[in-house]
Amino acid sequence: MRRRRxxxxxxxxxxxxxxxxxxxVALAPLVYTDQYYLGIVVTTLILITLNSSWxxxxxxxxxxxxxxLAVYAAGGYAAGLIMIHSGVPGGVAxxxxxLAAALLSIALAFPTLRLFGIYTSLLTFSFAQVIxxxxxxxxxxxxxxxxxLPEVRGLFGSLSPLDSMRAYYWTALAVAVATLVLTALxxxxxxGLALRALRDSLPYGAARGVSPLRYRVIAFALSxxxxxxxxxxxxxxxxxxxxxxxxxTPMSIYVTMIVIGGMGTLTGPVWGTALVxxxxxxxxxxxxxxxTVLGAILLVIVVFVPRGLVGEVATLARRLRAWIxxxxxxxxxxxxxxxxxxxxxxxxxxxEPARSPEAR
Amino acid sequence: MVRVETPAxxxxxxxxxxxxxxxxxxxxxxxxxxxxxxxxxxxxLTIEADEVLGIAGPNGAGKTTLFDVVTGLTKASxxxxxxxxxxxxxxxxxxxxxxxxARTFQQPTVAASLTVYENVALGCSFGQPRRxxxxxxxxxxxxxxxxxxxxxxDKAELVAxxxxxxxxxxxxxxxxxxxxxxxxxxxEPFGGLNPDEIDETLRLIRRxxxxxxxxxxxxxxxxxxVQLATRVAVMHHGAVFFEGAxxxxxxxxRVISVYLGxxxxxxxxxxxxxxxx
Amino acid sequence: xxDLVAILISxxxxxxxxxxxxxxxTLIYGILRVLDMSQGSMVMAGGFVGxxxxxxxxxxxxxxxxxxxxxxxxxxxxxxxxxxxxxxxxSGIDFEMITFITTFAVAMVIQNVALEIFGPRxxxxxxxxxxxxxVYRGVNISYxxxxxxxxxxxxxxxxxxxxxxSRYGMAIRAVAxxxxxxxxxxxxxxxxxxxxxxxxxxxxxxxGVFLGAQLFASPNAGDLPLLEALIVVIFGGLGSLPxxxxxxxxxxxxxxxxxxLIATTWSLPILYAVILVVLVLRPHGLAGRPSExxx
Numbered sequence: 001m002r003r004r005r006x007x008x009x010x011x012x013x014x015x016x017x018x019x020x021x022x023x024x025v026a027l028a029p030l031v032y033t034d035q036y037y038l039g040i041v042v043t044t045l046i047l048i049t050l051n052s053s054w055x056x057x058x059x060x061x062x063x064x065x066x067x068x069l070a071v072y073a074a075g076g077y078a079a080g081l082i083m084i085h086s087g088v089p090g091g092v093a094x095x096x097x098x099l100a101a102a103l104l105s106i107a108l109a110f111p112t113l114r115l116f117g118i119y120t121s122l123l124t125f126s127f128a129q130v131i132x133x134x135x136x137x138x139x140x141x142x143x144x145x146x147x148x149l150p151e152v153r154g155l156f157g158s159l160s161p162l163d164s165m166r167a168y169y170w171t172a173l174a175v176a177v178a179t180l181v182l183t184a185l186x187x188x189x190x191x192g193l194a195l196r197a198l199r200d201s202l203p204y205g206a207a208r209g210v211s212p213l214r215y216r217v218i219a220f221a222l223s224x225x226x227x228x229x230x231x232x233x234x235x236x237x238x239x240x241x242x243x244x245x246x247x248x249t250p251m252s253i254y255v256t257m258i259v260i261g262g263m264g265t266l267t268g269p270v271w272g273t274a275l276v277x278x279x280x281x282x283x284x285x286x287x288x289x290x291x292t293v294l295g296a297i298l299l300v301i302v303v304f305v306p307r308g309l310v311g312e313v314a315t316l317a318r319r320l321r322a323w324i325x326x327x328x329x330x331x332x333x334x335x336x337x338x339x340x341x342x343x344x345x346x347x348x349x350x351x352e353p354a355r356s357p358e359a360r
Numbered sequence: 361m362v363r364v365e366t367p368a369x370x371x372x373x374x375x376x377x378x379x380x381x382x383x384x385x386x387x388x389x390x391x392x393x394x395x396x397x398x399x400x401x402x403x404x405l406t407i408e409a410d411e412v413l414g415i416a417g418p419n420g421a422g423k424t425t426l427f428d429v430v431t432g433l434t435k436a437s438x439x440x441x442x443x444x445x446x447x448x449x450x451x452x453x454x455x456x457x458x459x460x461x462a463r464t465f466q467q468p469t470v471a472a473s474l475t476v477y478e479n480v481a482l483g484c485s486f487g488q489p490r491r492x493x494x495x496x497x498x499x500x501x502x503x504x505x506x507x508x509x510x511x512x513x514d515k516a517e518l519v520a521x522x523x524x525x526x527x528x529x530x531x532x533x534x535x536x537x538x539x540x541x542x543x544x545x546x547x548e549p550f551g552g553l554n555p556d557e558i559d560e561t562l563r564l565i566r567r568x569x570x571x572x573x574x575x576x577x578x579x580x581x582x583x584x585x586v587q588l589a590t591r592v593a594v595m596h597h598g599a600v601f602f603e604g605a606x607x608x609x610x611x612x613x614r615v616i617s618v619y620l621g622x623x624x625x626x627x628x629x630x631x632x633x634x635x636x637x
Numbered sequence: 638x639x640d641l642v643a644i645l646i647s648x649x650x651x652x653x654x655x656x657x658x659x660x661x662x663t664l665i666y667g668i669l670r671v672l673d674m675s676q677g678s679m680v681m682a683g684g685f686v687g688x689x690x691x692x693x694x695x696x697x698x699x700x701x702x703x704x705x706x707x708x709x710x711x712x713x714x715x716x717x718x719x720x721x722x723x724x725x726x727x728s729g730i731d732f733e734m735i736t737f738i739t740t741f742a743v744a745m746v747i748q749n750v751a752l753e754i755f756g757p758r759x760x761x762x763x764x765x766x767x768x769x770x771x772v773y774r775g776v777n778i779s780y781x782x783x784x785x786x787x788x789x790x791x792x793x794x795x796x797x798x799x800x801x802x803s804r805y806g807m808a809i810r811a812v813a814x815x816x817x818x819x820x821x822x823x824x825x826x827x828x829x830x831x832x833x834x835x836x837x838x839x840x841x842x843x844x845g846v847f848l849g850a851q852l853f854a855s856p857n858a859g860d861l862p863l864l865e866a867l868i869v870v871i872f873g874g875l876g877s878l879p880x881x882x883x884x885x886x887x888x889x890x891x892x893x894x895x896x897x898l899i900a901t902t903w904s905l906p907i908l909y910a911v912i913l914v915v916l917v918l919r920p921h922g923l924a925g926r927p928s929e930x931x932x
Contacts, residue, residue: 209487288753295745
């Protein structure tokens, strides 16, 4: 029997498969040089990083934060401004973007964590709206208002277009992989233990000594930092950023990516993002149809496959293993699967365990 | 299945659990208003270490609200909660836990997506002061002791969500013990259990008591309460109107009329619920 | 003084139209515990119905309003059937959050179907009635605005009478208060839910005709009204009908004041800032019940 599963690394088979996949993706630009599609992969990798950071809050910490795009944009703007106004290396600018985003995320965390349920989403959503409106109406010239930042020097200005593209590709891949690894490690650490306990039941976690505010603020900071780095990468890669990265339409697309892949699972955002980008590419000439299809898929997934694709596959695989092991399929999954791949589903945080004034 | 490898490890865990400094919990005129409703109405109680205080009373008497106020889940409207002579009324829930106060809930509440072991490890690493970032090995010894104590050692690897009610209740108690409490507040630990499970829980709570933990226990199952408690407080309309030995309670006229009913004045039969519903 | 009159008039007009959209959202939330993100697309649909009938078909304004009411009603019922009804009573989900997402998905579909059919171009919708009247030294108010306020207030009054006097209305309120008790009393629950959502959407559809004339009919014409209605319902405390109506006029007042004294572009950011402060100070809205959970 294996030892304490959650406190040791995940199954070696999965890590191996993941490593092979990453290696294949990493080698691709050496043989494949179509810059249009390489660019799409870079964008996808940046979105995977963003969506993983968002999924961490939505699914693993269980806070319905819809302000993540404002945090992402803050990182993008901060990194862009650092590149415009100083000569520091690009990597430092990315870190600066991450730090700025983390600070904004912490500022958002304090009011948000006072609220419960739907009010959490409303507050965070309003927050993102305010940030977007402020940027659009900014006429001081700092952010460039509705037009966004002027030409930002990217990370790899001196390279040839193809080499620059490859460099972005590997950078974005490294950041995305690092994000996934860090998420997996965090969720297995004692911080992850605390966060998951609070997600499952806030009063229970608090009554076992976990400070709901402290650890969830830390979670906001971590998530914000990653989102900010993703934003910085976006700005560098596109040599610009505008208020259009926020708002209803991008938010609905990214939420669709996370939900399709499986909210609260480690790899859900990866597959969800890749799938949605593929659908978008297939329907690129019909923006109306594209979003109609995405909306319909989102609806169908939420209603019929609430765990998302990764969550559903994990459940099926578990049933299959149990079926093979037991010879019949009704033995419902005694084998606990990889912790981070256990879908959070989308559960209520029971604020009060039936704690109406002594109604018992 | 994971077992405790050596008895010595479990013994070292037990040493760590033994309460070094016994605690005294004092409630001074604690009250809680919900709008116009006075759910808890000026309760004053003292719980010494090495004591099991039973709290009984009809539904709606304010027992669970009293626990919520004592553990900090709701803010007291009036009064003070004092642990070892210093007030903890201003402390948050987790701070009170770290100061040595743990509770269980009436509903079987555990972290459903964590395994049994992780639930216990949670209590170990966060419930004890200054141990938040302690190493995994350091925790393991104590966690395994707790699992062995509560009889959950062979279920350590299971996810807590699908467990039975009895296992969840034991796990809830286990994770409370894992925080190394000096005062343990149990909210209906026997509710919903069959007679055998009640007996096993009784044994478990007695063992916990031997380590010097002060215990406060809300219970409707009179048989268990009478066997377990050294002293009983009976609540009605938010106030304590009887305090004394369990045997006295069974004879007290007011307790019988408000709570037990006539038939229960005789010693209850095995598994009897004392007429309280 | 001119400013004051302008602010006052603008408050009444804006407040009434916000009330019309927000009252539907609050009704749906009060009864179904669904924050219906598709209400914006109902406004948009109403705008296109207004454009289609008034411009292309040249029908009478009354018919356009009635048609917007009917079409938005049907859309609302359909929305409820696909995005809320299948999730009712399902265990293990956070119903409020899930329906937040599913109604959002429906809004995405409706909005983009409109984009595919009508294209992104903004279309002028003529006022339901033309002409203006000078109220006070250069402060004009159009008949359209007067009609808009009158119809909105009239519809809200009718809704109030419907809810308090009619059998169906009382059944709806019974469901809002206690779903299982209402079921025991023989209220056909499963019929109530689509009806409520249809009714709320119909109000938004009517609002859409007026707003279309105020601005344009375009596929994303519903975004702004949705955001404004969200502000109103948060401000009023979700699910409280009187709270929503007060909040609608309060928000109208803030927005008019900012528009007249500062600049129109700042009215929405300032409103959202107000909302942030309200939520931080009163986590359940102004009229909502205070929270007990302190951790």
